[in-house]
Amino acid sequence: MVDVSLGLGTFLSTSKHIFESGNEINDVTVVIGNESCDLDSAVSSIIYAYFLCIRFSEEEKDRNVNNGSIIIPVLNIERKYYPLKTEVKYFLNTNNICEDSIVFRNEIDLVKLHEEKKLKLVLVDHHILPEDLQGLENSVIKVIDHRPIDKKSNWSNEVVIIEPVGSCTTLVADEIIKENKNIMTNENVALLIYGTIILDTYCFSETVKRYTDLDREIVNQCKILGKIDISEDDLFNQLKESKNDVSQLSAPQLLIKDMKTVYNIPISTLTTLAQDFLQKVEAHESIKSHCKEFNASVCIILGVDWHEDVHYRDVYVYYEDDSTDNEAPCEAQQKADFIVQHLIDYSLLDLELIKTIYSGYLFKQKDTTWTRKHVIPVVENACKYFIPQ
Numbered sequence: 253m254v255d256v257s258l259g260l261g262t263f264l265s266t267s268k269h270i271f272e273s274g275n276e277i278n279d280v281t282v283v284i285g286n287e288s289c290d291l292d293s294a295v296s297s298i299i300y301a302y303f304l305c306i307r308f309s310e311e312e313k314d315r316n317v318n319n320g321s322i323i324i325p326v327l328n329i330e331r332k333y334y335p336l337k338t339e340v341k342y343f344l345n346t347n348n349i350c351e352d353s354i355v356f357r358n359e360i361d362l363v364k365l366h367e368e369k370k371l372k373l374v375l376v377d378h379h380i381l382p383e384d385l386q387g388l389e390n391s392v393i394k395v396i397d398h399r400p401i402d403k404k405s406n407w408s409n410e411v412v413i414i415e416p417v418g419s420c421t422t423l424v425a426d427e428i429i430k431e432n433k434n435i436m437t438n439e440n441v442a443l444l445i446y447g448t449i450i451l452d453t454y455c456f457s458e459t460v461k462r463y464t465d466l467d468r469e470i471v472n473q474c475k476i477l478g479k480i481d482i483s484e485d486d487l488f489n490q491l492k493e494s495k496n497d498v499s500q501l502s503a504p505q506l507l508i509k510d511m512k513t514v515y516n517i518p519i520s521t522l523t524t525l526a527q528d529f530l531q532k533v534e535a536h537e538s539i540k541s542h543c544k545e546f547n548a549s550v551c552i553i554l555g556v557d558w559h560e561d562v563h564y565r566d567v568y569v570y571y572e573d574d575s576t577d578n579e580a581p582c583e584a585q586q587k588a589d590f591i592v593q594h595l596i597d598y599s600l601l602d603l604e605l606i607k608t609i610y611s612g613y614l615f616k617q618k619d620t621t622w623t624r625k626h627v628i629p630v631v632e633n634a635c636k637y638f639i640p641q
């Protein structure tokens with residue numbers, strides 16, 4: 253087991269090192285968050301794993317044994333997508349947790365560990381196993397979540413903590429404080445929890461109202477035990493800024509950062525106008541490889557730009573043009589045309605065609621009150637009724 257007196261960063265790099273070294277390991281406790289890998293999921297899994305590690309090493313000390321077990325937090329995304337989680341990367345970095353010391357979902361074979369009967373799984377910030385991990389129920393030893401209970405779940409009362417608080421880290425910290433308050437005096441532990449709760453509750457905003465008394469209480473405990481001096485507002489602004497900072501991202505990464513898929517059609521939202529994105533030299537190539545990666549022949553880009561208090565929106569509908577003659581439109585174009593027609597007829601976006609560019613249509617969205625939430629059902633409907641000619 254890892255020596256945890258050295259802090260969070262060392263705990264992570266050491267347990268990762270032991271895991272990768274191929275040494276004889278009898279059991280692996282994996283603490284994993286949900287697939288969005290937002291700050292809540294990332295911090296909950298890291299801090300809870302650290303807490304378990306301290307608990308086990310104290311038990312080991314008592315019994316004077318080393319039983320070949322290891323505890324690792326796993327971020328539930330592929331490593332290549334980590335740069336997209338800008339606020340996660342920023343906040344972990346500033347708390348001495350570098351990317352190298354993290355284990356990502358594509359780097360650990362949970363199913364194999366389960367089959368070898370070596371896996372103990374802890375779910376944080378979700379309580380339903382994803383599709384590819386169905387069948388691993390027997391390995392789950394603990395579930396901590398703050399979302400509304402999904403009726404499909406039936407964990408026994410001994411393993412599950414589900415409470416509707418603002419942030420899952422609140423529940424994690426609550427358990428830590430009850431059992432071993434000392435852990436919270438680690439400055440990084442306290443600050444990570446403090447920042448995550450602040451971000452999740454929109455800094456205890458009264459308009460959003462996404463907090464409970466327990467969130468408030470844990471934040472106060474973090475301040476006292478971790479001797480935190482940064483104000484809630486300052487840290488909230490830092491985290492919000494880092495979340496919106498896309499300056500380090502490439503064009504293909506911008507298309508994935510905020511994306512939802514509807515009937516196999518990726519719909520990306522940008523923080524600039526699509527028109528500006530399309531002017532980048534690598535724009536066309538990026539869109540093509542984006543379609544390839546998601547196995548799509550049509551994709552949609554929604555652009556937003558803020559100028560003081562006014563905002564502008566535009567919509568770009570792209571199709572892969574694989575037609576060999578110019579007479580009949582290819583299937584992808586027919587589909588794009590059908591979607592465009594739906595957006596014009598059945599949505600209130602009030603679209604005005606600006607131009608066609610790289611086998612796609614660029615529209616100005618004249619009613620800017622409509623967002624992706626409104627676009628999705630229209631695209632869904634179009635896909636449902638589309639029949640290629």
Ligand SMILES: [Mn+2]
Pocket residue numbers: 292293377398419420
């Ligand atoms: Mn959460």
